[in-house]
Amino acid sequence: MSNLRLINETTATDVSSVSITDVFSADFDIYMFTCNQDTGAGNGIYFRLINSAGSVILSNYDSALLQLRSDGTFIEVRSTSATYIDQLYQPTNDAGNVVYFFNPFSSSSYTFTLGQQSGYYGGAGIPTLIRKGIGVLKDTTSCTGFYLQPINGNFTDITVKTYGLRVDS
Amino acid sequence: MPYGYLGQNQPNQIVSNSGVFSITDVAELQSQGKLGGSLELIEEINISSTGAIDITNIKENVYDVHLLTFDDFVTTAVGDALSIRVSNDGGSTFETSVYQYGVQYGQDNGTFGEIRSTNSTGLKDITGNIQGTNARANGYVYLYNLGNSSKYSFISFQSSTTVVSTLIFQMRFGGGAYTVAETINALRIDGDSFTGTATGGNIKLFGVKQI
Numbered sequence: 001m002s003n004l005r006l007i008n009e010t011t012a013t014d015v016s017s018v019s020i021t022d023v024f025s026a027d028f029d030i031y032m033f034t035c036n037q038d039t040g041a042g043n044g045i046y047f048r049l050i051n052s053a054g055s056v057i058l059s060n061y062d063s064a065l066l067q068l069r070s071d072g073t074f075i076e077v078r079s080t081s082a083t084y085i086d087q088l089y090q091p092t093n094d095a096g097n098v099v100y101f102f103n104p105f106s107s108s109s110y111t112f113t114l115g116q117q118s119g120y121y122g123g124a125g126i127p128t129l130i131r132k133g134i135g136v137l138k139d140t141t142s143c144t145g146f147y148l149q150p151i152n153g154n155f156t157d158i159t160v161k162t163y164g165l166r167v168d169s
Numbered sequence: 170m171p172y173g174y175l176g177q178n179q180p181n182q183i184v185s186n187s188g189v190f191s192i193t194d195v196a197e198l199q200s201q202g203k204l205g206g207s208l209e210l211i212e213e214i215n216i217s218s219t220g221a222i223d224i225t226n227i228k229e230n231v232y233d234v235h236l237l238t239f240d241d242f243v244t245t246a247v248g249d250a251l252s253i254r255v256s257n258d259g260g261s262t263f264e265t266s267v268y269q270y271g272v273q274y275g276q277d278n279g280t281f282g283e284i285r286s287t288n289s290t291g292l293k294d295i296t297g298n299i300q301g302t303n304a305r306a307n308g309y310v311y312l313y314n315l316g317n318s319s320k321y322s323f324i325s326f327q328s329s330t331t332v333v334s335t336l337i338f339q340m341r342f343g344g345g346a347y348t349v350a351e352t353i354n355a356l357r358i359d360g361d362s363f364t365g366t367a368t369g370g371n372i373k374l375f376g377v378k379q380i
Contacts, residue, residue, distance in 0.1 A: 004207035068271030096313025118344030130344030
C-alpha cells in the first residue's frame with residue numbers, strides 16, 4: 001500500500017466557493033490535495049484555511065511564487081500579511097493543482113503550504129500558465145480544513161481530493 | 170457492527186475484535202476510500218533497449234490525476250531532454266502540435282533561465298539535456314484531465330538532471346498543456362527529438378486514487 005490516504009473527495013459544479021472541512025486531524029502531520037477546476041474567467045483564487053470552529057481565517061497569510069508563462073517572461077509574485085495565500089489561480093480553460101500542507105492541525109506551529117499549478121489562464125491574452133510557490137499562515141491556530149473561492153465568478157466545475165501522508169510508528 | 174469483528178468468538182481471544190475484515194467491511198471501506206493506498210501503480214517500465222516508451226493502458230477512465238515518476242533516465246542523443254506526447258487513439262499515433270509549456274531551470278554553476286513555447290511538437294524540456302557519461306535524469310510529472318473529453322490536458326513537474334560530462338546539476342520545474350479538449354488514452358515518453366532515443370531508466374505511472 002502507498003502512504004497516501006484519501007480522506008475526502010469533493011466535487012461541485014457552478015459554485016462560488018468550496019469549503020473542505022474536517023480533513024485535518026491529529027492522524028497526520030502532512031496533507032496533500034489535488035484539484036481539477038475550471039471557472040471560465042482568468043483571475044486569482046482566495047485560498048484560505050478553516051479553523052477548528054469552522055470559520056474561514058481572513059488574515060496573516062504570506063506567499064511567494066514564480067509564475068511561468070508559455071508566451072512571455074516569468075515573474076515573481078509575493079505578498080505579506082495578506083487575506084489569502086496567493087498560490088492558485090482560476091483559469092478559463094481548466095487547470096490542475098497539487099498542494100501540500102504541513103502541520104495544519106498543530107496548535108503550536110504555523111501552517112505551511114507548497115504548491116504547483118498548471119492551467120490555461122485565458123485572461124489578458126495569457127495562454128498556458130504555471131505556478132510554483134509557497135505559503136504560510138502565520139498563526140498557530142489549529143486548522144481542520146481549507147477554503148477555495150475564485151475572485152471572479154464561480155467554479156463551473158471543481159474536484160478536490162485530500163490525502164494524508166501516512167506515518168508508521 | 171464495527172469493522173473487523175469477524176470471528177469474534179474464537180477460543181482464547183482476549184478482545185472481541187479478531188482484526189479480520191468481512192467482505193462487507195471491505196466493500197464499505199473501499200467505497201469510502203479508506204482501504205488501501207492512494208497511489209495505485211498502473212505500469213512500471215524498466216527501459217532495456219533503445220526506443221520511445223509508449224504506455225497504452227493509462228486507465229484514463231478511472232483517474233483524473235496521474236503521477237509519472239522517472240529515475241536514471243538517459244537517452245542516446247546528446248542534448249535530448251525527457252519529453253511527452255499524448256495520443257487520442259490508444260497509441261496508434263501521437264499528437265505532434267498545439268502543446269504549450271513553461272520551464273524554469275537552475276544550475277549549480279549559477280546559471281538560471283527560462284524555456285517556453287506556445288506551439289510545440291510535444292511537452293518538452295521536462296528534464297535538463299542529458300549529455301555525457303553518467304548523465305541521468307530523475308523526477309516526477311503530475312498529469313491532469315487526461316480522460317476528460319471536454320478539457321485540455323495539463324502537466325506540472327519537477328526534475329533533477331546531471332547535464333554534461335563534468336556533472337553540472339540542473340533542476341527544472343514547470344508545466345504545460347495539450348490545448349485540445351479530447352480524451353487522451355496513451356502516453357509516449359522519449360527524448361525531445363521524438364526519434365526513439367530513450368535508452369535507460371525506470372518509469373512508473375500511478376493513478377492518484379479517487380472514489
